[in-house]
């Protein structure tokens with residue numbers, strides 16, 4: 587990307603936005619990263635004024651209210667209102683200000699709960715989504731269809747990657763909200779320090795999941811920004827699945843936790859399998875670069891090494 591280009595990244599304080607900004611800053615372009623206090627994306631007037639003043643060439647709209655099952659159930663109005671307002675304002679302003687291209691990530695949770703696995707792009711809107719995150723999914727679906735509609739009616743180049751579960755530096759370690767990788771990494775780390783003999787995993791350990799390291803996801807977003815121009819959504823995954831029990835062993839090894847791992851089958855498993863069919867992206871020549879073990883090591887080193895803990 588050349589020197590004069592201005593790239594707006596909303597949500598740059600999040601895990602994916604942070605990784606994207608780190609990569610973009612290595613290119614010689616101007617990266618705009620307004621914080622929430624500098625720009626409330628729910629405020630249409632403020633968003634329009636920002637675009638008037640800054641005139642970005644490219645937009646990655648990554649800002650979103652996200653959370654686990656508990657947050658989705660507790661704040662469904664916030665999830666649907668904030669997310670719909672933010673992407674509506676950004677997509678409309680980007681189009682109206684002549685932005686060359688916009689990337690808006692969808693979410694695997696917009697696919698039907700009972701979609702065939704691995705989930706292909708064609709299963710989008712082909713069945714009912716998981717009801718516990720309907721408000722979040724409905725907002726995402728609105729944003730996806732908006733991107734498609736602005737392309738059809740106005741020729742606006744808006745693209746929608748559908749990322750699989752991301753993990754890595756900048757992840758959410760809050761035990762009330764975290765997904766499986768940060769949850770287990772934190773618990774195993776504390777268990778190692780406390781010499782705990784046993785740690786408990788939720789569920790049966792058999793569910794299969796796919797994970798992408800956050801730098802690979804950022805890399806895929808940049809690749810798609812440079813090479814993909816279609817109204818069709820496109821999956822971004824690794825095509826590598828792992829059971830939760832195997833994942834727990836990998837994390838224990840990286841952390842150096844040597845105690846026993848047991849299962850609490852009274853806790854929910856969630857979906858038995860959640861994996862994306864990323865054949866279309868791979869056929870374009872993109873491949874993930876960071877193995878699960880390497881990604882876990884980088885994440886552990888960043889957040890739990892002695893130097894990281896001393897700074898925190």
Ligand code: GDP
Pocket residue numbers: 751764765766767769770786787788789793795830853854855856857860
């Ligand atoms: P999901 O992919 O939407 O189901 O989200 P999660 O990352 O929260 O959970 C993935 C799988 O890991 C589920 O089968 C959980 O039951 C399992 N799991 C095992 N231990 C834990 C844990 O300590 N925290 C979380 N979040 N999930 C766990």
